[in-house]
Amino acid sequence: MLPRILTIDELQARYRDGSLTPLQLVDEILRRITAGTDPAVWISRVPDAALRDAAQDLMRGAAPGADQPLWGIPFAVKDNIDCAGLDTTAACPAFAYRPPDDAAVVARLRAAGALLIGKTNLDQFATGLNGTRSPYGAPRSVFDARYISGGSSSGSAVAVASGQVCFSLGTDTAGSGRVPAAFNNLIGIKPTRGLLPTHGVVPACRSLDCVTVFAACTADADRVRRIAQGDDARDPYARTAPQQRLPTSGFRFAILKPSEREFFADAQSAQRYADAIARLTALGGMAVEFDYRPFRDAAALLYAGGFVAERLEPLRAFVEQHADTMDPVVRGIIGGAQGVSAAELFADFNALAALRRQAEKAWADFDLMLLPTAPTLYSVEQMQADPIRLNSRLGLYTNFVNLLDYCALAVPAGFRDDGLPFGVSLIAPAFHDDALAALGERLHRATQCGLGVDRSAAIAEPSAPIAVPADERIVIAVVGAHLSGMPLNRELTEPGGSLLRRARTAAHYRFYVLPDTTPKKPGLVQAPGFDGPGIDVELWSLPAAAFGRFVSRIPSPLGIGKLRLEDGSEVSGFLCEAHAVSGAQEITALGGWRAYIAGIQT
Template identity: 60%
Template sequence: MLPTILDLSSLRAAYKSGLTPLDLIEEVIARRAASKDPAIFIAATPEEDLRSQARDLMARAPEPNSLPLWGIPFAVKDNIDAAGLPTTAACPAFAYDPTVDSTVVARLKAAGALVIGKTNLDQFATGLNGTRSPYGAPRSVFDPAYVSGGSSSGSAVAVASGLATFALGTDTAGSGRVPAAFNNLVGIKPTPGLVPNVGVVPACRSVDVVTVFATTVGDGVAIRKVMEGYDAADPFSRQAVPATLPAAGLRIGVLESTEREFFGNRDVETLYDAAIERAKSLGATIVPFDYAPFRQAAELLYNGPWVAERLAAVKDFLTSNADDFDPTVRTIIEGAKAYDAVAAFEGKYKLEALRQKTKTEWKKVDILLLPTAPTTYTVEEMLADPIVKNGHFGRYTNFVNLYDYAAIAIPAGFGRNGLPGGVTLIGPTFTDDALAPFADAMHRALRAGMGKDKTAPLPEASRVAPLDDGFVPIVVVGAHLTGMPLNHELTGPGGYRLKTCRTAADYRLFVLPNTVPPKPGLIREPGFDGNGLEVEVWALPPAAFGNFVQKIPGPLGIGKVTLEDGSSVSGFLCEAHAVTGAEEVTALGGWRAYVRAKNASATV
């Protein structure tokens, strides 16, 4: 039986165990039919077409998981072309039938992914709330009274409700991030130009970005990597020059008290504070920064000449079909008529002046940590005040594409009303890969689950490993674990924790006698059928690794430790003779559990 949330690793494991893409498609069909939100899709892929996709994939690549996204179901925001399904941009009179896929959809299909339908959006991608569509308003998966976020509304709800593994959105002002926050998802917003926009109906062509909604950072990054790459047919496409971030000790910029605005939503503010503390616990240095030059740039996107780009995208259609526009969308786009070429240049000058001011702030920090959206509203509240309340959602998102930044939105937990909040990690141009390890670590540490499943554990297989920085990984078992007496021997020379995991099943753990502080002995016994032991994998600078190994006392030494995922990493092992007669603690599952048990017995 498939889990509620169709993350990549769960589906790959199911395929490895005998599930077929046809089986999966039947499940998707059943889930679509059972969905209680009729506004998710504008055009669902017909059932027989879904089955044909699955059969074609099995004929083209019969071996399970033989393609990067073999048999993975995904949804497409309906301003992105997918051949065989109409593109409407949530305006029926604008609809056309594309004969070829957009670049991103073509790349995903080639990787084995299956299109399950075109999703709803704020018309012409104008809005952050999800109510501006003649096809209805998708709702939060946690409370149907509340907005789903937009403009990529249907895409977020499709993933969060378990209909798709991932979905494509677009992001101009936050449309690939705000719906992620409102539906407990990850939103991957690439640096502008990293992912091609060929076959995408533009909102603001110069800053638009195709985004990914996923349930984990690892899934989202893997999908983004399939889509990315230069496309000469897109005038804004660029060859990426990956930027780096410190592997440890990140300086993270957070809001000063004078720049905090949550519009009365204390729950979201509390979640933001908790995320800051979690970042600190992961080794980050927290640095308040001046948000003013970022906020002032954000105001330009809707209250400046960039609105004219929205008119440029649909000016001919607006001339002939003005009455076919959503009234709020029409008001916003027609507002562009107030700007002329002089205003456009003046806006550009103001943006560059603000960019100069941001450079002072970037000298203080490596990345920013901001609330994704400062509050949320019910559909009724949004419809009563659609422009002002929509503007609240973009307070911490609108500037990001104007400044050419990368961003990853992650879940941050739930408020007292059961609604989720989110935070976004923002980095300089082309830090897309460099942001991912810390974003993933934050998501795991905040324990918010995935989509509508608030308690779902994040799969270990989707964990994002730090980028190769030349550090040497080492498995630690006992006194060097986080919080244990010798952990300083790892942190002192600049080491950092990569992950907590388990060994393969055939390892045993003993308490070595006469050791101070107490130390364990880990040995491997082929044929032993255990449950594996909890360990940590750390990374050390090469010189520190050499010094560290030289100081290891016998009977301990360094050898290859096989982990539960089959990988082998250098780590602490013990000579077998040294555990003769020693207390075995294998059944406790690890050294930390042994220490807890020992301390508990000492207090009785």
């Protein structure tokens, strides 16, 4: 029996222990899709027979390994992103075409073993933040079908939040990878512009567009983002740079002044924002009120001025010939750009440059922002009655992010008394994506608001790394008395070490109890050709200077060498000289030091 919400670690654990196969998972997903109550989630799907064939192809190939970190993991793709074998419609049937190849990000995920289920609904041409502007219907919030799912990546969010796929791809120009996350209790990663290439994506505003990731937990979303990212010569806006760090404690986070907290009379959402501020403070942050005006003014430029002309540029011929096939609201927005002059556009470029300078000064006072993802949540009926004004409200705290070249992470922040979700966004300058993921995971865990539609689901400890950039820190694997809660763990925590994740070694290691050691210590020895259960380890991150001091105190016969983990990666960790375990008690079958200690204490 699979959990209601699918996560990567859960599925991979089932694959490893033999209780699940990709084919069985496909059958369960098809059952869930058939039983689903929201018919507007999917625009097209991989045919059932072809999906089963793809699952069987995986099973006939190599077992899950480091070369396919997403082996058998089901995902969905917003239907403005190309997937070979399926039409790309951008939610406009008259625009549809059959691409010969996958978009760059889709190709990378499929190469990693991920299993494409189909293409999801969206606000037409990715124009909207509400999810109601599609001839394929309006996907609804998984918590109340009367309410919008958020857009434009509406179907992508609902597919994850309802448990039909493990993760999905969306896009984000104004907030489309964040607002749907907030309205469906999901994580939404809006990466640094260009970090995920947009080759094979129907442009909204080409210079601002981002491919985004939805998942139920930060570990999954972050893992997918890392696999999909990277330069692509076919995308002129693709770029790479070293990831930047944020303080792990004592960080300063910007919050709205009370006078600038606009929730449009939604007191419940206002209170959830205050709760999130308190929660992030408890995690070691210091709240700093700031002047939101330059950011708000930048946000207003995205639709109110010349920048909307960029939406028209790739669609000009289509709009001229097929305007009558478009959603009326979308047609009005994109078609309205036909009257924008080059002079108006350059005036807005200059206005944005001035606002960017003001924003840069503000960042001297804080390290990141904590903002509401959206100020409130509307019903489908309300949105359809007032589509422009209410949609504009939804972008109040998101529209500026791409214009000012920031990255963002949408994180669930609890539920209102009416059972509807609320979300916040962590925002930082470009190339702080790793750091936001590490902090976002802590914030999500502290909020304890479940996963997607399952409000009672626990957030499991991630097996995949969610780590701050390692330019000034070194990762070490520990196996014994340095584990969390063990006698020597203080040697890691006191110099500023932080636990990244728990893992397991590859099978070719034996594990022993070293004689005459106080406190008791184990010895991990490489045994080429041995096929054991693997040994539990913890991966810790230490400041580089502290790592040197730590290693210098390690007594013989222990030392630091390269350990291979079961996922195929290598990390520095404790190893023992083989001669020292001659005659020692072997405890390999126990699978780890905790199991041994538990046994001798009972």
